[in-house]
Amino acid sequence: MHRYVARSNIDHYLGLLYAHGLSPHDRSAVTMLLVAEGEKLGFVPEDLEFAELRAASGRVRVTRLKAARDADAFGTPERERADRTVVNVENTQTQLEDICHRLRVEISSSRK
Secondary structure (H helix, E strand, O other), rough: HHHHHHHHHHHHHHHHHOOOOOOOOHHHHHHHHHHHHHHHHOHHHHHHHHHHHHHHHHHHHHHHHHHHHHOOOOOOOOHHHHHHHHHHHHHHHHHHHHHHHHHHHHHHHHHH
């Protein structure tokens, strides 16, 4: 049951992190909550699949945001906002990749 709550919370926190308008303080707090929920996932293939799907979706999001950012001219307010957005989404992506890595390592070591 706890894994399902953790999954739901992860999806909720990702939604918040991907939304615009979070202050740096709130973004940091939500990121910590995301990491804490990621640590609650079990070392089972189903949770790894869940995390990998979120990470894959995040990689697509990063690519799409970079392409949109690159369409803006350097030095414009739009470009600066887009740069901040890309950095924020890349930071979130790093957390997702770390969750996946931790699950892969634990699942792999439990099979030995």
